[in-house]
Each structure stands twice: as structure tokens, then as C-alpha cells.
Amino acid sequence: MRGSLKELDYSILQQCMRCGMCLPACPTYDATKRERHSPRGRISLMRSVADGELKITGEFVAEMSYCLGCLACQTACPAGVDYSNLLETARSDIQAHGPRATLVARFWRAVTMRGLFMRPRLLRFAGRCLGLYQQLGLQTAFRKLGLTKLLPAHLKKLEPQAPTMARRFSNQLIAAVESPLQGKRYRVALLTGCVQDLAFSAINRDTADVLLANGCEVYTPPIQPCCGSLHAHNGEAEAARTLARRMIDLFPPSEFDAIISNAGGCGNHLRHYGQLLAQDPTYITRAKLWDTKLKDIHEWLIQIGCRAPRAGMTPLTVTYHDSCHLTHGQKVTSQPRELLRLIPGIKLVELPEANWCCGSAGIYNVTQPEQSELLLNRKIDHILRTGAEVLATSNPGCHLQIARGLQAAGSNVQMLQPVTLLARAYKSEQSAGR
């Protein structure tokens, strides 16, 4: 339930006993040393709103927006505070009862949240247009001519950060049903995502390949709705619920051994449909079953005993960055590392502060560019110091952000995902066997 802070079960707010254990884990507190920029401080503001002592002021809105939502505080919290629920409720409250945003901001919000990200075909069409704009050299031309300056403020900020669109999307790379050549053990559904589908469709292909190599029949409907994570994180609770219902309708959880997500941020939202649809008597049973079936790809592979590739690659030093919602949200921390260690030839070196946010955090790099940049630089520093040739991670947001940082630093460290490395290792078995 994502209503308002006043309607929220008060004990969720009281769960915070203000011990301060979250402070050292919080990137914004670390940057400013101000209590309001800490999880404990933000919860005290939310509690003041719930108590009627504080209205939803502009400063309150600014604070909820300054939070990365990285959930590092949830890992640090011994008291088990459900910060994710609190933050989403606060943001939903802001949408419903906060100061009204400008007409332009509301327009773009409606276009993206209620338009594009509710309509998968339209989103792909927009992605195709963006792809053409990029591939035909229009982007470079527009920039040179200064035409990008004519874009509305919102798009102007987004334009340089827009990911490069893939030439072919997931539905052109993966058939609706693909079966392993031999030894089918499981039937799984593969969620192709939104950004993942448009910018990283090859990673979806790799995910399917790795699943096939491990005896999973893979079911991948060509048109899939957005999971609603973007909506929930930005206070659009009703839209998030609508999308959750569409997902459950498209992937009846009883028909699969597992429903696979390969994007850390989406996965964390996807495995809480039960909470989101708690008030929906028609869906609640299926939503709860869905939550038990939803698996992160790394988690699932380790759970079913991932087969070690027989061939690997020429010696390669790899380091791994934990995406926040995979490690703090889904608690999937050891599995990606275990998978990397399975691959012959890979030497895994630990990244210092591997689970510290890279500053991508959904649309944070657009809404809070300064803080985002500081976090990115810190991440890049650590990566360069490991001496690794490859940085592996498993969330499209982190992937884009860190790739941008590496490029800006003039580094030739490659960005790859663990499933891609694994898929390549399985492929090299065939050439090694020839």
C-alpha cells in the first residue's frame, strides 16, 4: 500500500529507533554530514509529516528527492526498518498532496510515466526514433548546430545521457519460446525490461543463452509491460499497481518454476508485488506466489547449481560493482561473484566500496547531477585502482553511468555483465570442442 504518510501503519515509522547505525552507510550523509540528509533524519521528517507537525513543504520535497533510494541503510539497519516502503510512501504523498509542479514538468511527467512507460509498443517506437537520431549522425549534427538548445529544459538535460539504442530489440533476438538442446529441467519466464530492452537487448540474449545452457526452457513474450519500478520510485503508485497486474496476467506465476529478472533495480521492485497489491483481493494470492517465483538471474543460476563452463577466456582480471537494489534490496551479493569465479581464466579482484552507490540511482543523475557526479568519480577512482580490465555489474542504470564515467576518464576498462561473460564462456566451449 502506497498511500500517504498519515495513513501508513505508524509502527513502520516507529520501527526506526534512531540508533544512527544507518548514518555511515548513507552516501548523502557521508557527503554533507547533515542529519536531514541521513536515513534517520529523513524518517524523522516523514514522522513529523505523519504527526501533522510538518506540512509537505518544498524543502521536504527537496529532501526526498536528494535521497538516492540506494537502500544501503536497509542493509545497515539492525532494527529492520522498511525504508524502501517509507520513501515510496513519502514520494507518493508528495505527488498527491505536495506543492504542485510546474505545468511543463507535469506535462513531461505525464508523457513519460503515464505515456511511454505504460505502452511498450510506443516506448519501442520512441526508442527506434532515438536510435535513428543517433545512428544517422543527427545527434552529432544537432549538437554541432546547437539545435539541442531548442529542446525543452527537461529533454536538454536528458539528451546527452540518453543511452545508445540497440539496433535490434529483445523481440528480434529472442524467440517467444526457446528450449535447451538437451536435458530440460525447468521452465522459466524471462523479463526483458525497458531500458534493458532498448539499450542492452544483447544482455537479454546472453541471459537466455545462459539459462538454456543450464537446462531451462525460456519463455519470452515479445511485448512485455514495464514492471512499474520507475513509477513506484517516483510516487506514481496507481500506475505501478496497474503495471503489476498486467505483468501477473502475462506471466501467470503458477506456470513457471521461476520468473527471471536480470536488472537489479527492476528485480527489487518486482519481488514486492505482494506488498504493492496487498489491498487487491483479485490479485493478492497470485501476487504473493509471484514474489516467491521472482528470481534474479544470478540467484537462480546458483540455486540450480550453475554448470561451470569447460572453456573460458584468455586470462582476464575482472572486478564487480554491486548494483544497490541487487545487493541492498534483493540481498544478492555473493552469487554474481560465484558465477564469475566459475569461469576459467577469470581472476576476480574485489572492488573497494563495491556496494557504495555509483550515483545512477534511477533518474538521480538527471535530477541531482552534482551529487551524482561526485559518487561517479569516487566509483571510477576505485575501479581504476584495482587494475582490472573488466568491470562487471548487472543493472542497466549502473552500466550506463559507469560506462560514461570510464569514458570521461579516458579509461579502456570494459563494462560487461556477469551473464555476458558466462555466455561467452559457454560459446567458447563449442569452438574449443571443434
Add this chain to the structure above:
Amino acid sequence: MPLTESHFQELRRLVGNENVLTAREDIIPYEFDGTAALKHRAEVVILPANTQEVSSCVKFASAHKIPVVTRGSGTGLSGGSVPSEGCLVLCLTRMDKIISVDAANLTLRAQCGVITANVDAAANAHGLFYPPDPGSMKISTIGGNVAENSGGLRGLKYGVTRDYVMGLEVVMPDGQIARLGNACVKDVAGYSMKDLFIGSEGTLGIITEVLLKLLPKPAARRTMLASYDRMEDAANTVSAIIAARIIPCTLEFLDRTTIGCVEDYAKIGLPRDCEALLLMETDGHPSAVEDEAAKMLEIARAHGARDVRVASNDAEALKLASARRSAFSALARVRPTTILEDVTVPRDQLATMVGFIAQVAKKHNLLVGTFGHMGDGNLHPTFLTDERNADEMHRVHLALEEIVDKTLDLGGTITGEHGIGLAKKQWLKRQLGEASYGLMRQIKHSLDPHNLLNPGKIFD
């Protein structure tokens, strides 16, 4: 007298605009510390950068008779840094520099806002060791530790914060800066003034810099965990270890309720079905550690331990100690409000006291989780309750009264390491008696005649 815009202007001139917080959204998060059910809003929160700025702010406050409450990270457990009526809060977290580590004299000099764990890390880089390790060491500040005279898990062998403070820099209630103590092991030049300020809870002066004693890092360490079906068996194990002339650095216990909560958080495979867990650690010369650990294991088994697990490496040992450190916060999982006590009795009375707490909780129909430092008699009975349930809160207060009376009967103290602050001042006179209590007030009055530093804490 409420503060006005002209006061704020003056303060901004002293420390810079961005370091004077007056907006509600900025100061609401400074209404509390780690103590349950206590809060009050400050008039203004100031973040000074150095001792000079602290001194200027205190001079300003003194001239305008404005109360001053000092805080670090706000992790205190007796309400010591909760704002007083009409006060300005000095938050010293920006003063976070380690000034020097002197490996020849085994000392470390740091600003008050340095995080406790960073003190130990800096010592560690020189092969040295800062023993006091309060539960909140990852975020508590060293200045706060000194002001509260914090304890920790190693009290039995290594003592508490006071035992490691060699010198202090203190801003006095009139704004003067005094340096107390020095790097000499021996120093009898007049009264030991630094000792007056250690544990003074921000009521006598503001600690801005500390000079700490360090020790060589123990070459070896062994951590063990024993589980018991009866709490008395754990207590008897502790008595037997000490009777065998062994002083381990850590002897910590958790009761069944606490074990469940800690395991829910840390997921390190603690047994949920036992009545008591005893976390034991010995450190020192490798052969001595080997010998002591073997004896401790034998004693634990002889006193009814049903299982004893030895940490196989440093990482596992650290996990066990961290799990114990999370006990208080982890207990908050059970009920909305977590009221933590800190009563301490002479070690030989510990089993009696643990039994008494369980009886009192039963009598008043309350849920209590108890954990603490079995080696030094410092207990943390924690009431798991709901501040919005008036009837239950009343029963909690009745239970606390009985626990305090029993503690004092057994020759104990109402607080071993959390301080008096707001939470325990109602019982202080009962413990101290008229003469001793009067002496304390007299000292407070002579140093801070206008009662401007942390008013309402320790005394009314």
C-alpha cells in the same frame, strides 16, 4: 527567551551562513538522540569547524544567556544530547580530523568529531590499538565517548574510555579554551582536571580535542561462542573463568529474545533454541591466547555449555562481535518502542540480577530482552513496548523502579556506560546520597554558574 533573527545573523557571522541551521526541515532531525521517546526542538543548530568557532559560539551564548547543548552523531542512550528548552545546539561532526599518531609515545591526538572506529583504524595503521569499542563505534564520535565515558565489549580487561584519555582541550562555559593533562604517563601537577570532564555529559565544558593513549596491538585473538540451556550456567562459566585467573577481553551474553532478533538481522547461524549465548574472546601473546582459549572451552563445557563454537578466522570473529554490537538495535524489530537500561552490579551478583529482571518482567506482564557485558556486571535489560500504550508504559516505569531498587541493594549503579542525561536523573540522588549529590551540584554551579551548558541533564 526565544532566539530572534538578529541572534541568527550574529551566529552566521561567526561560523558562516551555511553552518547555521534554522529551517524546520533542517532542525527537526536534531530533536533526538538514540534514546527512546525523548525529543525536543532546538532553536538553532550550529556546525562549527574548529575550537575557535566553538569558543566564539559559547561566548555569544554566554553573553546572551542562551543554553548550549553539544552533540556529535547523536547516538547517546540517556538523552544527554537531546536539545534543552530554548537552546542552541552545537553539532561537532565537522571537527573530524585525526591530528597526529605518535608511535614513540603511544598516543593519538584527534578532534572531537572523529568517528570512534576511525581512531582505532588510525592506530591500527601503526600496529597500535585503541581498546574502547562502544556498540555504536562505527558512527559515535570520540568527543561524545569522552563526554559519556563510554564503555564497550572489552571493559573487563581493558577498562573504559576514561582509562585511555591523557589530555583534553575544553571550551569552558565562558568561552575560554583550557588544555588539561598531557602526554606524560606520570603527571601529578595539581588536580586531575581532565578526569572532571570525562563523563561530564556536556554539562561542564565542551570537549574539542582529545589526546588518547594507545596500546600495542595484541598479536593474537581467539573468539568463541558457547550456548546454554540455562542462563545461570552461562553466569557460572564466567565466574569460573575469572576464578581460574583468566581475564578475557570479552565475555558478552545474549538471552533468548535477543538471540532471535540478532539472528533475524545478521543471519550468521546463531542457535535460536537456547536460553543464553556467551561470546568469549581472549587476546594477547599467541601462546597465552592458545592456552587461555583451551581452558575457557573446557570451563564452558564443564559448566553445562551444550555447544561451543570457535571462530575459524578473523572474519568470522568480527561477524560474531558485530552481531553482538547490533543487539540493542536488533531488539527494535519486536515492538515499536525499545527502552534500554544500563544497570550494573558487582560481577558476583550478576546471575541474581538477571533472574530478578526476568521475574519483574513477568510480574508486570512485559516483554524484555536482556544482553550485556557478563564479565563486568553491566546489563542491558531492554523493554520491548509501545510508547503510545499508556497503560503498558506505566507498567514499564513500575518495573524500572523495582530494577533500580534491586540494583542499588546489590551495591550496583544505575548506569554503567550510558550516563544519566535525562533518562536516569530521577534515580541519581537515590544512588549517591545527599552529600555526594550535593558535591556534584556544587561543582556544576562553580564552573557553570548560569547553568548554560546542557541544562536539565544529570540534575534538574
